[in-house]
Amino acid sequence: MRSIRIDQETIISLEEKARQIRKDVVTMIHQSSDGHPSPALSIADMIAALYFHVLNIDPQNPEKPDRDRLILSKGHACTALCAALARRGFFPLSALPTFRSLHSILQGHPYQKKTPGLDATTGSLGHGISIGLGMVLAARVLGLDYFTYVIIGDGEQEEGLIWEAAMAAAKYKAGRLIVLADCNGLQSGGKIQEVGGIEPIQPKWEAFGWHTQSIDGHNLKEILSAILKAQQVEEKPSIILARTIKGKGVPFMENNNDWHKKVPTKEELELALAALGGNR
Amino acid sequence: MxxxxxxxxxxxxxxxxxxxxxxxxxxxxxxxxxxxxxxxxxxxxxxxxxxxxxxxxxxxxxxxxxxxxxxxxxxxxxxxxxxxxxxxxxxxxxxxxxxxxxxxxxxxxxxxxxxxxxxxxxxxxxxxxxxxxxxxxxxxxxxxxxxxxxxxxxxxxxxxxxxIGSGRDPVFFEQPYPFEWGKAHVILEQNPEDAVIFATGGFMLHRCKQAVKLLNKEGFRISLLNIHTLKPLDTATVGRFLQRAKAAVTVEDHTVIGGLGSAIAEAASELYPVPLVRLGLQDTFAESGEPESLLDAYGMSVTNINESVKKVVSLKNQLGR
The missing domain is CATH 3.40.50.970 (Thiamin diphosphate (ThDP)-binding fold, Pyr/PP domains)
Incomplete structure (x- = not known):
């Protein structure tokens, strides 16, 4: 059993980490002139909670066999993940501006062979839960007790493979598999409900035999409490449906799907950083 | 059988x-x-x-x-x-x-x-x-x-x-032999040969052996190689046989686009271009049937192999090589 400290001091510190990740996201995309800002901004709080408080990981030993795993199934949001890995000390901050450039350790979408601390290759949507289930089953074979966390988008639940994985994870009673769904309500082409029609989503997961929770995905206390609760579920895989705002933290990006993939100009970057608290 | x-x-x-x-x-x-x-x-x-x-x-x-x-x-x-x-x-x-x-x-x-x-x-x-x-x-x-x-x-x-096959797969190797990963396996070598056959799969190798017997009776000297590893292809051995035989046939139970025939054609064009016939499915689907009769019906019969060898040898002679 793991314990997760949930007190005011922790929350304030994680909020600051999330703010820093958001600043890194918009800065990286501006500097590298490519990337997906708003899908990364919506997961910043979950990424901060996991990398700075929950995950059992060691930047000095990124491959340690009993580390917790995290798979960013919605790989296009990887600027948030890269920022967290750099801030956590897996590689120098100087790598961040090289994102999506030739010979960078930070590929356009996550690639496990190049980026220290990165557990899985992703980017093609719908695959994270299957990879995570493989990692959970590997832990059983190897006698290890790590947790595997997967962050999926809401749009990618339109992929059939998600539901193949959902069935198999329930069959294998994958209690150490914890999925966080970033439910920001938008996908590349528009509103989730207009493009794919996945709702009602919670009853689907329940029907597939999963433990489900619904939270505010920008409330760190709720994020930590939900993860703690999910860790205690032993016989079922867990999904935390986190309601989020695409572009969260940068007012002109919030719920504006133009920012799904768009590079902020110098002026837009300055506005975004000011909204995120500037250099404080 | x-x-x-x-x-x-x-x-x-x-x-x-x-x-x-x-x-x-x-x-x-x-x-x-x-x-x-x-x-x-x-x-x-x-x-x-x-x-x-x-x-x-x-x-x-x-x-x-x-x-x-x-x-x-x-x-x-x-x-x-x-x-x-x-x-x-x-x-x-x-x-x-x-x-x-x-x-x-x-x-x-x-x-x-x-x-x-x-x-x-x-x-x-x-x-x-x-x-x-x-x-x-x-x-x-x-x-x-x-x-x-x-x-x-x-x-x-x-x-x-x-x-892997259907489970009803012909035995080709009656005795163990030292299998080498990534190496072309020489089944028959007649040095120098009129043509070389590159084949993969047991059904195909059996048919090639029968074809070679018949061709030998007609005076053709043929080498037969088993290409079990398509990638990485043993280009050293393949190139050596192409250079010496100067005529080749590939035989595979697979579409001729993309498989062994393509692999050998790619290697030949870069190493040593020779007249080449690719036997296999000729850009078509097949149908239900018994395996041996299916292979006969879709262009992989002993006769097909025989005629293809004669064709590449004839082309080689026309080229004066």
């Missing part, structure tokens, strides 16, 4: 022996335990055999997760459901990160799918597997060679695709 021995059972027996030695080896099925006659193995290793149901994309991606965490998974199901339905999963989640996952694809070729018909006759698997970077591709001749290929595959420390 030669004796039959199942390549599926041979693969599972080899995996059994590997699992005894290496606790990191696991098996993932997609409702394919019975297909591979693996019920006993699953009973022996219930915690290292996983069946995700009729869900090939999930089987491959789960295996990618396992391999990322230190295991060496085999994924065993039908060749086409692996290489077509789960093609992207093999490419992006296994081949791209160079993970040690070994794929066993059953029903390779029309002789492998035989009476099941086109839906279960996989004539594209080798070509699809071959174009994926970092994936090794092996097409064993029979049960013995399948056993050897499986044992060697885990030593590659990277992804491997192995083509």
């Amino acid at each position: 030669s004796a039959l021995q199942s390549t599926r059972i041979a693969a599972i027996e080899a995996i059994d022996s590997l699992m005894e030695q290496n606790p990191r080896i696991v098996l993932v099925f997609a409702d394919s335990v019975k297909v591979f006659r693996a019920t006993e193995l699953v009973k022996k290793y219930p915690h290292r055999c996983f069946d995700v149901g009729i869900a090939e994309q999930n089987a491959v991606t789960v295996a990618a997760g396992m391999a990322s965490s230190g295991l060496i998974p085999f994924v065993a199901t039908y060749a086409g459901f692996l290489t077509m339905r789960a093609c992207e999963q093999i490419r992006t989640f296994v081949a791209y990160p160079k993970l040690p996952v070994i794929f066993l694809g059953a029903n390779g070729g029309i002789a492998g799918g035989e009476r099941e018909g086109v839906t279960h006759q996989f004539i594209e698997d080798l070509g699809i597997a071959r174009i994926l970077p970092s994936l090794s591709v092996v097409s064993p001749a029979d049960a013995y060679e399948t056993h050897q290929a499986v044992l060697r595959a885990v030593e590659q420390q990277g992804p491997v695709y192995i083509r």
Whole structure:
């Protein structure tokens, strides 16, 4: 059993980490002139909670066999993940501006062979839960007790493979598999409900035999409490449906799907950083 | 007609022996335990055999997760459901990160799918597997060679695709021989020869041997090579025979686009261009039938091989080489 400290001091510190990740996201995309800002901004709080408080990981030993795993199934949001890995000390901050450039350790979408601390290759949507289930089953074979966390988008639940994985994870009673769904309500082409029609989503997961929770995905206390609760579920895989705002933290990006993939100009970057608290 | 021995059972027996030695080896099925006659193995290793149901994309991606965490998974199901339905999963989640996952694809070729018909006759698997970077591709001749290929595959420390048959697979090697990964295997060498035949798969090798006998009687000198490893192709041996024979025929139970014929044509055009005929499915689907009669009906008969050899020899002579 793991314990997760949930007190005011922790929350304030994680909020600051999330703010820093958001600043890194918009800065990286501006500097590298490519990337997906708003899908990364919506997961910043979950990424901060996991990398700075929950995950059992060691930047000095990124491959340690009993580390917790995290798979960013919605790989296009990887600027948030890269920022967290750099801030956590897996590689120098100087790598961040090289994102999506030739010979960078930070590929356009996550690639496990190049980026220290990165557990899985992703980017093609719908695959994270299957990879995570493989990692959970590997832990059983190897006698290890790590947790595997997967962050999926809401749009990618339109992929059939998600539901193949959902069935198999329930069959294998994958209690150490914890999925966080970033439910920001938008996908590349528009509103989730207009493009794919996945709702009602919670009853689907329940029907597939999963433990489900619904939270505010920008409330760190709720994020930590939900993860703690999910860790205690032993016989079922867990999904935390986190309601989020695409572009969260940068007012002109919030719920504006133009920012799904768009590079902020110098002026837009300055506005975004000011909204995120500037250099404080 | 030669004796039959199942390549599926041979693969599972080899995996059994590997699992005894290496606790990191696991098996993932997609409702394919019975297909591979693996019920006993699953009973022996219930915690290292996983069946995700009729869900090939999930089987491959789960295996990618396992391999990322230190295991060496085999994924065993039908060749086409692996290489077509789960093609992207093999490419992006296994081949791209160079993970040690070994794929066993059953029903390779029309002789492998035989009476099941086109839906279960996989004539594209080798070509699809071959174009994926970092994936090794092996097409064993029979049960013995399948056993050897499986044992060697885990030593590659990277992804491997192995083509398996229907379970009613002709024995080609009556005696063990030293199987070498990535090497062309010389079955018959007549130095110097009028033409060289490159073949893959047991049904094809048997037919080639018969064709060579007939050709010998007519005064043709022929060398026959078994290309069990399509990737990496043994270009040194292939090039040496092309240069000496100056005429070649390829024979495979696969579409001639993308498989052995393409591999040899690519090598020949870069190493030593020669007249070349590619036997196999000529850009067509087949139909249900008995394996031997199917192969005869779709352009892979002994007569087809015979005539193709004569054709390339004639072309060579016209070129004055």
